[in-house]
Amino acid sequence: METLHFEELAVGDRFETGGRTLTRAEIIAFADRYDPQPFHVDVEAVEDSVFDELVASGLHTMAIANRLVTDDFYAHTSVMGGTGIEDANFLAPVRAGDTLSVRVEVVEKRPSASKPDRGLVTVEQTVTNQEETPVMTLRITSFFRRRSASDS
Amino acid sequence: METLHFEELAVGDRFETGGRTLTRAEIIAFADRYDPQPFHVDVEAVEDSVFDELVASGLHTMAIANRLVTDDFYAHTSVMGGTGIEDANFLAPVRAGDTLSVRVEVVEKRPSASKPDRGLVTVEQTVTNQEETPVMTLRITSFFRRRSASDS
Numbered sequence: 535m536e537t538l539h540f541e542e543l544a545v546g547d548r549f550e551t552g553g554r555t556l557t558r559a560e561i562i563a564f565a566d567r568y569d570p571q572p573f574h575v576d577v578e579a580v581e582d583s584v585f586d587e588l589v590a591s592g593l594h595t596m597a598i599a600n601r602l603v604t605d606d607f608y609a610h611t612s613v614m615g616g617t618g619i620e621d622a623n624f625l626a627p628v629r630a631g632d633t634l635s636v637r638v639e640v641v642e643k644r645p646s647a648s649k650p651d652r653g654l655v656t657v658e659q660t661v662t663n664q665e666e667t668p669v670m671t672l673r674i675t676s677f678f679r680r681r682s683a684s685d686s
Numbered sequence: 687m688e689t690l691h692f693e694e695l696a697v698g699d700r701f702e703t704g705g706r707t708l709t710r711a712e713i714i715a716f717a718d719r720y721d722p723q724p725f726h727v728d729v730e731a732v733e734d735s736v737f738d739e740l741v742a743s744g745l746h747t748m749a750i751a752n753r754l755v756t757d758d759f760y761a762h763t764s765v766m767g768g769t770g771i772e773d774a775n776f777l778a779p780v781r782a783g784d785t786l787s788v789r790v791e792v793v794e795k796r797p798s799a800s801k802p803d804r805g806l807v808t809v810e811q812t813v814t815n816q817e818e819t820p821v822m823t824l825r826i827t828s829f830f831r832r833r834s835a836s837d838s
Contacts, residue, residue, distance in 0.1 A: 567749075567753065568749035568750070568752055568753050569749075569752055569753070569756060570753070570756055570757075571756065571760065571765070571767070573766075573767060592768055592770075592771070593745070593748060593749050593752055596745060596748075597719075597720035597721075597745050597749070598720070600720055600721055600745055601719065601720050601721070601722070604721060604722055604723065605722075608723065613723070614725075615723070615725060616744055616776060617775070617776055618744075618773070618774055618775040618776055619744070619771065619774040619824075620772060620773060620774070621770070621772060622770055622771040622772070622774070623769070623770040624768060624769055624770055672771075
């Protein structure tokens with residue numbers, strides 16, 4: 535597959551990733567290290583939270599989504615690194631056994647004002663579970679390399 | 687220490703966390719699992735990126751910051767779970783050997799419109815390295831339990 539550069543990404547372009555199923559052990563291991571709230575690591579403690587059972591850390595959902603998007607989208611592009619994440623909304627709980635996948639849509643692009651070899655592209659990620667319920671949305675902006683004069 | 691409930695958190699309140707030093711092995715292990723871009727996992731590949739050496743995934747910085755804030759702030763509060771993250775900006779590279787710490791400031795609070803037992807509090811996190819350089823800022827909104835009538 536040809537590498538998609540800044541020039542080949544257009545607002546409205548959509549991509550879909552494959553799926554990834556989370557286990558209870560993974561949910562607890564991630565939260566134990568990075569987000570050790572009782573409702574992410576302790577089945578008995580969820581009754582004091584807003585949840586009715588053990589749920590994945592929102593950061594874990596973001597991380598899993600990022601891996602899917604990296605494998606199935608970024609890997610085929612000239613991405614050079616991210617600059618920021620906007621409007622990450624945790625819309626529904628992610629539970630053990632859920633299978634997540636991500637829809638990616640290009641929502642904005644602009645050339646870099648100072649560096650002619652790159653441009654900024656914002657994509658919206660919508661993470662859904664196996665029932666097509668959206669569990670998280672976010673927008674992430676990254677630099678993508680432009681084609682050099684020698685490419686054309 | 688008394689648990690800080692919604693009522694005890696005021697806009698302008700500030701908290702600081704302890705520090706955490708990242709190793710090269712940790713940076714690579716996190717990225718290998720969740721953000722396998724060459725510039726996060728392969729020292730030789732950084733020259734094709736916007737970076738001049740191996741840097742931590744922005745998601746890794748968010749995760750480390752969240753752990754620090756959980757241990758040193760959330761653990762002393764009535765937090766019930768997060769609803770979203772806004773305006774996460776990756777301001778400077780995080781490299782192996784860097785020691786990160788987080789300043790937390792309460793920037794907004796409001797009662798829940800539908801659930802009288804909780805309120806929403808937005809905090810701004812500023813993550814700095816050992817040279818006091820800000821490497822990331824973000825705002826996160828979470829539910830915090832209110833004191834019940836029987837508490838007063």
